[in-house]
């Protein structure tokens with residue numbers, strides 16, 4: 136049932152191109168900025184044996200966030216990249232988190248679930264499949280998994296394993312306006328929970344650095 140639906144929705148690459156074109160129309164890309172972040176992504180992929188070609192696009196004027204599209208694109212808001220200016224390791228953590236979403240197919244599930252949710256009104260028979268999938272996709276577990284991966288990816292690529300926690304601490308410490316944080320939190324688990332999980336992961340890596 137689900138595979139049939141996915142065929143109806145079309146392939147990931149086409150869906151992604153469409154989504155990206157829409158975003159670019161509203162928020163033009165800053166090619167120099169994308170070019171500055173891309174080497175971090177390439178290094179993360181290289182040291183983690185991730186073959187899939189993934190590209191970074193930095194978009195102007197978009198709300199503070201980072202997101203993974205379904206196929207091969209990581210979209211970063213100009214404001215987020217600016218926030219990480221001079222903090223290469225924190226930028227690497229953000230990119231690694233999104234890379235995990237693509238690598239594990241979280242982003243693909245998400246876009247399919249969204250597309251299917253859109254079909255619900257047209258056909259109530261899809262409801263059960265959609266509900267099952269949405270529960271899985273929207274589970275906070277995906278976010279924690281991406282954080283855990285990000286620490287491991289950074290570790291293997293020679294980036295600081297502390298940088299993720301430092302980045303979240305900076306978000307928590309009020310460096311950004313409140314509205315920005317609230318919007319970010321609507322799609323992610325609370326910062327305190329992510330930080331606690333992350334410290335556990337960092338401790339495990341310290342205890343077993345070859346992991």
Ligand SMILES: [Zn+2]
Pocket residue numbers: 232236278281
């Ligand atoms: Zn995420």
